[in-house]
Amino acid sequence: MIIDGKQISQSLKDAMKIEVDALAEQYGRRPCLMVIIVGNNPASRSYVRGKIKATEYCGFDGHLVELPEDVSEATLLAEIDKLNNDPLVDGILVQLPLPKHISEDKVIAAISAEKDVDGFHPENVARLWLNQHCILPCTPKGIIELLDQAGVEIAGKKAVVIGRSNIVGKPVAKLLLDRNATVTIAHSRTQDLAAVCREADILVAAVGRAKMVTAEYVKPGAAVIDVGINRTEDGKLVGDVDYEAVLPVAGAITPVPGGVGPMTITMLMRNTIECFLNRMNNK
Numbered sequence: 001m002i003i004d005g006k007q008i009s010q011s012l013k014d015a016m017k018i019e020v021d022a023l024a025e026q027y028g029r030r031p032c033l034m035v036i037i038v039g040n041n042p043a044s045r046s047y048v049r050g051k052i053k054a055t056e057y058c059g060f061d062g063h064l065v066e067l068p069e070d071v072s073e074a075t076l077l078a079e080i081d082k083l084n085n086d087p088l089v090d091g092i093l094v095q096l097p098l099p100k101h102i103s104e105d106k107v108i109a110a111i112s113a114e115k116d117v118d119g120f121h122p123e124n125v126a127r128l129w130l131n132q133h134c135i136l137p138c139t140p141k142g143i144i145e146l147l148d149q150a151g152v153e154i155a156g157k158k159a160v161v162i163g164r165s166n167i168v169g170k171p172v173a174k175l176l177l178d179r180n181a182t183v184t185i186a187h188s189r190t191q192d193l194a195a196v197c198r199e200a201d202i203l204v205a206a207v208g209r210a211k212m213v214t215a216e217y218v219k220p221g222a223a224v225i226d227v228g229i230n231r232t233e234d235g236k237l238v239g240d241v242d243y244e245a246v247l248p249v250a251g252a253i254t255p256v257p258g259g260v261g262p263m264t265i266t267m268l269m270r271n272t273i274e275c276f277l278n279r280m281n282n283k
């Protein structure tokens with residue numbers, strides 16, 4: 001089974017569009033997401049375009065704030081502060097990576113935790129690990145949603161996550177654990193990685209290396225979630241999984257593109273609605 005993230009994402013966005021119209025009616029305004037981009041990184045520009053497009057599709061307010069590559073850290077922090085203090089702004093996202101002269105840690109911490117739609121702020125990260133109410137990071141949240149929508153059972157299963165980043169590996173492992181999977185976090189230095197992965201009922205690959213996960217990594221019937229975004233020499237977008245080789249072995253698999261990627265953006269929309277509701281209901 002191919003898990004069609006694009007289609008699942010589309011139906012979730014269609015439902016949110018209707019929900020947002022009802023929210024506008026009820027609260028007298030629409031959820032508002034502000035996206036900040038610094039510089040001209042082509043990949044970042046393309047991601048941000050997708051985010052703004054989804055914002056418009058779902059009927060949110062908000063827009064893109066474009067700052068030049070050489071903007072000072074102080075100016076960026078002042079811009080964030082302005083949005084933090086704007087009562088009509090519900091969500092703030094600063095597209096990463098940032099130019100070297102700006103501290104990403106400082107910028108992430110500067111975004112008000114209640115408007116941190118990425119779920120990257122240290123307060124949200126801490127709250128996730130303490131099982132407290134928090135904003136979940138979009139990609140991990142999207143992965144759980146994909147598994148649920150595809151009818152993949154999580155409770156009692158063995159999950160292996162390859163990758164230990166703060167944005168994907170660690171939080172997706174925590175969310176799988178919360179759903180009662182038994183979770184192994186593997187990485188590039190794991191001994192006999194293929195054998196470890198072959199134990200998995202659910203295999204999440206988030207390493208950033210094209211075709212790293214071959215058929216020998218996959219237990220027959222396993223659900224394989226490909227979080228990789230890699231460019232081949234001829235510019236094609238591919239994941240971390242050798243898709244053609246793994247497809248006949250896996251019970252379910254997410255394609256790249258059209259799997260996890262669209263879900264990340266859809267969960268960003270979901271988080272914006274949640275931030276809006278938390279703020280309107282003063283939680």
Ligand code: GUN
Pocket residue numbers: 093094095096097118138264
């Ligand atoms: N750069 C790559 N992925 C992301 C993301 O999810 N959020 C932000 N802010 N920047 C990113």
